[in-house]
Amino acid sequence: MTRAIDAIPGFTGHIVHPGGHDYDSARQVFNALVDKRPAVVLRCRSRADIVAAVRYAVGSGAEIAVRCSGHSVAGHSSTDGGILIDLSLMRGVVVDAEHRIAVVQPGATWRDIDRATARHGLACPGGVVSTTGVGGFTLGGGVGWLSRAYGLTCDNLAAAELVPANGEVLYVSAAQNEEILWGLRGGGGNFGVVAHFVLDLHPVDQVIGGIQAYDDTDAEAVLKHFRAQMNNADDQLASLVDFGTDEGSGRGLVTILSCSTRPDEIGRAAVGALAQVHGMTTEPVIALQREIAYPTWQQALDHTAPFGRLNYWKSTFLTELSDDAIRRIAVLGRTRPAPQTHVHLIRLGGVPSRVPPQATAFSTRNYPYIVHLITTWTDRADTERCKSWTDEAYETLRPLGPAGVYLNFVGDEGPLRIRASFGEATYRRLARLKARLDPDNRFALNQNVEPAADS
Structure with missing residues (x-):
């Protein structure tokens, strides 16, 4: 992908090209061993931006990376020559103390979440550092200081808004799209871009x-x-x-x-x-x-x-x-x-x-x-x-x-390690869900599950 992009229909965020003054900061990830150069970085500010970015990126045929906080040690948060959908500007956290839930944008870190929930004497299980982002951490499971007491982070994922490869917006909960909620609880970033997470909170002060x-x-x-x-x-x-x-x-x-x-x-x-x-x-x-x-x-x-x-x-x-x-x-x-x-x-x-x-x-x-x-x-x-x-x-x-x-x-350790990590029955179920939501595996920079061929 070499053509510069000046505008994308429906996208009101920031488009960053190589050579731009903020390009190097926009492509930086946690692991300095990873030095990838996206053809373009789409810095989203809203759900509408995510929808526009997904539709454009999927239609382009270019490799797609999704970045929340950039913490993927394997380098999945960036791409060489492809399109980087950057969510790191979307860091809002809204707490409903009465119902003990937080609605969290995908670029938030655990420090952002803790700061908002602590005002109410509440917390959601995060990791063992506060700089990790909510997105990849939640979708990959989530082990940390509160896990033994209140479950993994993915166990506390009550609902989410997902933008899959077709660019539609799906609300996911136990009452609606339950199978997708099952997949988001530990299945990684295989199914699209999460526009917000709804997390259960617990009394922790x-x-x-x-x-x-x-x-x-x-x-x-x-x-x-x-x-x-x-x-x-x-x-x-x-x-x-x-x-x-x-x-x-x-x-x-x-x-x-x-x-x-x-x-x-x-x-x-x-x-x-x-x-x-x-x-x-x-x-x-x-x-x-x-x-x-x-x-x-x-x-x-x-x-x-x-x-x-x-x-x-x-x-x-x-x-x-x-x-x-x-x-x-x-x-x-x-x-x-x-x-x-x-x-x-x-x-x-x-x-x-x-x-x-x-x-x-x-x-x-x-x-x-x-x-x-x-x-x-x-x-x-x-x-x-x-x-x-x-x-x-x-x-x-x-x-x-x-x-x-x-x-x-996990680092970049190959598909057999990923398959073994899920277990055969879980992997096959994820592959069927992948075939439904991302049949062409456009979201492949993650702990990747290949779409089932027979779905």
Whole structure:
């Protein structure tokens, strides 16, 4: 696609071409390893703009990318030579406190949502940082601090407005287009552009947050303690283990981060128990526990995930946190290739594990843990070394889990991994829905499902 576009019927947003003063900022995505150059960026400001952009892009025959916040580590938020439909200007959030729902535009980040809902003492389950956008995160599942207590983000998707490939506007809810709602709850961006999300909210104001960091030489003891405590934890307690680097000293740290949605003695005791690690050879480097506003806690890890760094991620579910798994994770945590790289061990379970797998397109609900290799670095000269470490680290972990992966952590890992992540029955059902809404697979830059040939 080479012809410059001056106007699109019905489109009142901003059209950005290569060479324009805002082109580079418009095409920038979270992962600096991705450097794509769209032929045109269509910056939408309204539902009408989305409709016009979809109709134009589908009819053009060019590759289509959709950007909410640009957080796709695989680079799905942009395109080389195609059309980028950019929703990042649409960040409105309207809260209906009486009915405990929020109507959220697709470019909003979780910080935008938290700021609006916190005024009413409410929250929707988001991630573990506030800079992620609502769009891709919700459609890919959504695991974070509130998931164990209130479900995945996709479980809290009550309704949506979808613009599929034919350019029509579909209202999707449990009462209307129910099968499409099923697909949007974990099926990724396969079915078109979501113009707004309606999210369920829950009473969350203050939480008990805890941070306990040790020298990573004690990683095995920390992981075993984490396993023992979280095996008996209630749904209100969420926790992860982070391997990172202390910015001041350069020493490797293993940190337990925990959050209880119960700001009472029970919540304090649960978070406190996670901090009481026995058999340590070193004193804690950090030991914090306090009652804190949920949006503030949600921003605690934002500094670890800034835009503009180089990223190459891989992850796997774990079927169990065995002693062998603990040894492997500890070694990987201590041998990270760059100080900006993190290894996360996230405890799943709670409410999402009790949702029937067939109830949503997010069907991988029975695994207790995710290991996430967040390989991040700043010097392009280190790219091959960092990518090689990640590939080798993943091979170390691969025997410990299934073939599938949590979709929001997946890189460009091929169609077989995507199919395995959904599971065969869910994938076939999604493929039938894809054939109905996007039969020519015009929305292919995502965790892609091929349209069923026999629909």
